[in-house]
Amino acid sequence: MKNKVKFTIDGRECVAEKGQTILDAAREEGIYIPTLCYFPGDMPRGGCRICTVRVNDRLMNACTTPVANAMIIENDTDRINELRKSIIELLFVEGNHFCPSCEKSGNCELQALAYRYKIMAPRFPYQFPIRKVYASIPKIIKEQNRCILCKRCVRTIKDKKGRSIFTYKNRGPRTEVIVDNKLGRKLTDELARKAMDVCPVGSIIYKEKGFVIPIGKRKYDEKPIGSEIDDFNISK
Amino acid sequence: MRDNIIKTIEKYNKDKFRLLDILLDIQAEFNYIPEEAVSIISNELLISEADVIQTSSFYHFLSFRPVGKYAIYLNNSAVATMMGRKEVASAFEKETGIKFGETTPDGQIGLYNTSCIGMNDQEPAAIINNRIFTKLTPFRVKEIVRDIKQGKDVDEMFSAGYGDGKNSSELIKAVVNNNIMKKGPKLDQNYKVGEALTKVLKMTPEEVIEEIKISNLRGRGGAGFPTGLKWQFCRNSTGDMKYIFCNADEGEPGTFKDRVILTEMPMLLLEGMAIAGYAVGAAEGIIYIRYEYKYLQKYLEDALHKFEKDNFLGKDICGKMGFHFNIRIQYGAGAYICGQESALIESVEGRRGEPRDARPFPVETGYHNMPTVVNNVETLCAVVKIILKGSEWYNELGTRESTGTKLVSISGDCRFPGIYEIEWGLTLNDILDMAGAEDVLAVHVGGPSGALIAPGEFNRKLGYEDLATGGALIIISNKRDLLSDIVLTSMEFFIEESCGSCSTCRTVPRLLEAKLRKVIDGNAIMQDIEDMEKWGKILRASRCGLGQTAANPILSSIKNFRHLYEEKVQKNKEFASSFDLNAAIKDACEATNRVPNV
Secondary structure: OOOEEEEEEOOEEEEEEOOOEHHHHHHHOOOOOOOOOOOOOOOOOOOOOOOEEEEOOEEEEOOOOEOOOOOEEEOOOHHHHHHHHHHHHHHHHHOOOOHHHOOOOOOOHHHHHHHHOOOOOOOOOOOOOOOOEEOOOOOEEEEHHHOOOOOHHHHHOEOOOOOEOEEEEOOHHHOEEEEOHHHHHOOOHHHHHHHHHHOOOOOEEEOOOOOOOOOOOOOOOOOOOOHHHHOOOOOO | OHHHHHHHHHHOOOOHHHHHHHHHHHHHHHOOOOHHHHHHHHHHHOOOHHHHHHHHOOOOOOOOOOOOOEEEEEEOOHHHHHOOHHHHHHHHHHHHOOOOOOEOOOOOEEEEEEOOOOOHHHOOOEEEOOEEEOOOOHHHHHHHHHHHHOOOOHHHOOOOOOOOHHHHOOOOOOOOOOOEEEOOOOOOOOOOOOHHHHHHOOOOHHHHHHHHHHHOOEOOOOOOOEHHHHHHHHHHOOOOOOEEEEEEOOOOOOOOHHHHHHHHOHHHHHHHHHHHHHHHOOOEEEEEEOHHHHHHHHHHHHHHHHHHHOOOOEOOHHHOOOOOEEEEEEEOOOOHHHHOHHHHHHHHOOOOOOOOOOOOOOOOOOHHHOOEEEEEHHHHHHHHHHHHHOHHHHHHOEOOOOEOEEEEEEEEOOOOOEEEEEEOOOEHHHHHHHHOOOOEEEEEEOHHHOEEEOHHHOOOEEOOOOEOOOOEEEEEEOOOOHHHHHHHHHHHHHHHHOOOOOHHHHHHHHHHHHHHHHHHOOOOOHHHHHHHHHHHHHHHHOOOHHHHHOOHHHHHHHHHOHHHHHOOOOOOOOOOOOOOHHHHOHHHHHHHOOOOOO
């Protein structure tokens, strides 16, 4: 038991390896903590704040905070769920998300989270920003209206020399994810598809073919996001 | 152009971690970052062009468009506004014929807003080509623009004598005043440079850390982390290299104490860093200074050089075999967030100043993933005096929980703005008496990220146990409009300075700002106040202190000045529309001779 730590999540006693993040530890226990900017296999970087939990009465993000002995973690409670719901709503009003016409609809993590957290309409006013669609890149379309700036593409899609193809530009409300002029043009088929898969929303779209999976068979058509972890059922 | 850019890149050994320096040099040489430069840097440093763009576009003083031969950056902090910024700004627009954010067609003049430049005791102030112009008036603006049109050098454009203290030294020559109104042990210049360091070298590093721990010194940047403990964590961490960083990025609107220390007592800071280096086991120190203080560069480099010449830096310092320590100066490029310690480290590594996650701490994994101590300028200066006079002496100053002295930067509506070195434990009433302030509506303690305090609480004490602060105290008199002069300006500041990586901090401040404008314009209802209170709390989930405190101006003013909001909301209305249908169709109704049926 030397390398194990004991803690509780919503009162349930849990054990994990020392150094594990709260998120990984929870998943092993079958407890779902929502994520968006987290991508399995990649170094987490708490940006979206959706995985926020309350640890010993302080808000922390589960994807980067290591578990420690005697931690009291609050996850699936009204006030934490309310916070997560408002973060999802913020992401919706920040951009221009028109689900019915989006290629990713049904496979989109943002949309799936909105369903899971039972969002009818956001409480915040829509910002209706004017954003661009970069369509001149040969293999992909970069749709800025749908970008939630999660940085998954920024962190995971690199060329063979390790150079960034996607990066942030500007700061604050003007922040956007851009595609490198030269490297974007040389994007291989494989990387272009990977970029689309890495994107949790429909901001990176592989060109030419869309809407391949029919309605009814899409990723989140039958079961909500996270149900592979916690058997969440719709009637809950 | 190409040759010069290559030369610049080679000056920094083609090191991609020095990207910020490369970009700063190129900006200084060409007045902007040309597309060609982006491409050359990308090739030489083996990074993508997008990598260059992401760093460059983060910083306010780096630009992809020429900023003008004379680039005028006018401070837009709350105090600047209180002191007549609006008139000065319109004078600039009138005289130059352009709006803020533009350059004149001939490329001569550029006008820009900029976040607080650390001159709150002499506002309105502007930076023109790295020189500071203080106490601006519309008349002065006319003179400046006239001089610019005559092609004068900025140094020929000053109309007053150089400032007090070292501001008039040959290497600074700035029309900036220190305004030191009250000296304490930290600002006391009667000490021998190097004495504390010599003393320390006779102690073991553990003894030094113990001494600092006993002094109960806590971080003077605002967060108040115990300094001795921070050093110990870093000393105990394993790493091939360890670093001492000095945070001289003071960007909180209303604070300017570090500027005064850097001007008057740079040696004190350097000595503090060397002591920290010895205690922690570090061989390298970096002073990260905000770009706004570029006018001090030559002077500080000279001080560094002298300190090194006396063997207080370098190899086998003061004869202590094996103790090597060097310091270099790293300039920022305009980003408030870089005052956050992990964002500061990111910036020194040539990247965007985005804060890292809370864990691991920099003392474990900092600069180049090595253990790194980040201390505020004032903290490091306090260390020297503690070593000289002992931690017992230090414990006698201040209060039980907050020992020692604090430099506070007082500005706003008072007769004697400036720097005061006070013992912790003074009340706000004491402060107001000291600075000659009357008829006070509020004190902004700690600047925008702090709290707006009302007269009913002026008996509260400055100290970690009550009102903890990095030292900005902005006095606001009853003649001010708190909501539009202070709260709105502060919100605009947070929106401009957010790094953009947290969903919360990107959007919530903008939503709050829109609501606040609704209140100011008289279109809000009670629900709007409740919304602001609820929505403001979402920011607590942000990654760093900037995001977490970005709603403070609104939250603290709703809490302490609720009547100012309630006075302005529409009474007995449950639904608010800022759109007046009757007014909108008035002209059409008149033209068609109809009566509106609403």
